[in-house]
Amino acid sequence: MSNTEREEVLSKARSAKDVAPTVAQLSTPRKNEILQRAAENLIAHTEDILAANKQDIDAGRERGMSESLIDRLSLDAARVEGIAGGLRQVAGLQDPVGEILQGRTMDNGIQMKQVRVPLGVMGMVYEARPNVTVDAFGLAIKSGNVPLLRGSKSARNSNAKLVEILQNTLAEFDLPREAVQLLPCETHDSVQDLITARGLVDLVIPRGGAKLIEAVVTGATVPAIETGTGNCHFYVDASADLDKAIDMVINGKTRRTSVCNSTECVLIDAALEDSAKLRIIAALQEAGVTIHGDVAELEAFGVEDAVQATEEDWREESLSMDICAKVVDGVDGAIAHITEFTTGHTEAIAAQDADVLVKFGNEVDAAAVMLNASTAFTDGEVYGMGAEIGISTQKLHARGPMALPELTSSKWILQGTGQTRP
Template sequence: MSEAEDFLKVARAAREAATVLAPLPRAPKDAALRAIADALVAGVDEIIEANAADVTKARESGTSEAMIDRLRLDAGRVEKIAEAVRQVADLPDPVGEVVRGSTLPNGLELRQVRVPLGVIGIIYEGRPNVTVDAAVLCLKSGNAVLLRGSSSAYASNTVLVRIMQEALATTEVPAGAVQLVPGLTRESVGHLLRARGLVDVLIPRGGASLINSVVEQATVPVIETGVGNCHVYVDADADIDMALTILINAKAQRPSVCNAAETLLVHADIAEAFVPRALAALKDVGVTVHGDERIRAYGADVVPATEEDFFAEYVSLDIAAAVVGSLDEAVSHIRRYGSAHTDAIVTRSQAAARRFTATVDSAAVAVNASTRFTDGGEFGFGAEIGISTQKLHARGPMGLPELTSTKWIYTGDGHVRV
């Protein structure tokens, strides 16, 4: 059987499963998720063994430690994945929720209700936890899912999907609702991108090149999730100690994730008091600063920043830094170089906070808080499917409601239009 035929087989199975899954009430879906969580814990040794093979191959191919950290699973991480599955099971089911409704003047009862999207294709890089997160969010919201992870995690993903399918086989949710796209070639991705009629929507999750490639080549509708060139802007009226705490957390708490800060902007009026302390604090946690001329004036260890540095999503212990003359200049910088993911202001001025939040055009804007909070779990959504940076349908962390569409239902009593 060819790769194309293999893909059609799993895509059709997912489509059939979606038809069965869509009308299921909450209880059987929650039971299926809890069965998956239990199966993951029971299969931890097998998962770790497969993951170790992926990690070994990644090291041999020269993959960075930041990327290996995203790839690696251990018993603790598997337990956290299982716990996240249980948390999703506990969340409200969005399917059937009435978004709005009314009785029209002619007596028709009108309702707009949430319904599943159908079959969702997820294309992602590196992180095998996404395999489970994506699957359970899709299942809870009544969707079947086609998973296409990177070749670097293929052994891990294969075992995870098999464990989930075996768990589903003991429940009312069809095992075919979770499928791994077969094959490791670029063409296997192409089959998914062109599966219009079998796949209802694609969600790419990864770096800029992956997302751009999916958007440019897909014939299936795409929900863009964005790269994370997140900014921390320290305003003229900032509390310096607070700004330092937020900066270090945003950059160094976990530098390999998309909501980590990649750029520091400092108002010129506070630069002399703040920048030397910021450079020392960043150096203490191992961060290399790529600064403009005004930042370099405060530290001999600062690397000269290039234009590319201000566009960069480092996902490493590096940060770009610049001094700006005003809040509006900071916003202009963010609009030029940012990725519309998450941007933060540190200030004691309510007027500055209001202007920043009104003019920064990003999916999430933080005031006196770390960029690291832009996350489905932190927002109380459960595990997220991704951070959408587009402006249609979903924006920001995508939880369960964002994995639904709506259907209009109207009920009459023999009504006809005249």
């Protein structure tokens, strides 16, 4: 990366740091007005957004971008409306800033309280999903933070148009345009410059594929929160309502294959009749899903046209109409397989045996555990949090969908009357 480009990253980071106190002090009504107006402006400029997005899609197809990535990149009028709706939803959520988490009075009369405060400058590194640009803006503003956005080169035109609209919205409220900024994306070096900007950037959040997340988390010298990939499993127990189980598996796999909560592996209880096992696999195949697994194991109960699974198939998300399938020895076998291959995102079970459900819920270690529900429900908006900034798979203060409270820190305020410590 040229010195000029590096200086652009650092210059924008300095500007973000400079305006952070202004954003942190915005009142809740003011924040909500900004978000509502931003939603209106996005809808009003839908044609401009879609024209910019078309440039990105055309360029992506010319470069041979996969259809799953094209889907992540693509916008249409309905998706723009959905993005705007996410801002409106965030505007309607409780403002976490200023919330008193705990407090008491010391024996010496000093009053103490722990209060939620903004993090400050929030760096985002993400791939070909322009909706993240707006999601990050909305959640950052409502939680009193300044977003510094490093989107992918594949979405450069879409992101530029969206940020232009958001900056113009801020200007309507006499706020600095630097309260949301887009960083250069020509080379990967700009990511490194962002994630090592100690003293300027308070937190960095990667959102995308495994390689991007690993690069950010291992290379960052500023605090980073890991939003992990989703190698999500669905276990069908012998006690399950089979019709409902099949519906949940198909929904988790086919609703939208390019998202991190897509079901990537179905685990089938060995105690099920062979005909029941075959029903599960056949239903997936009829839905257009390719089955990967131990071909001999699958053929033993009548499966045809299965593909021999590789080690990579078991460990990584496919983000496509492909799924791994394996027969396991009951809930213990399912938990053992999940423990070995999970990315800690979402794990699900279909069962009617209450003891099996309790065991699965207690022993599976993931950010979300679904008991008789599709993996597709791991989503900040579905949880009622508004558009989340990502699904955290690490075990610090934020785990699962990261919404407003997870984008704050806290500080202690102690008020005395002149006390001194002996």
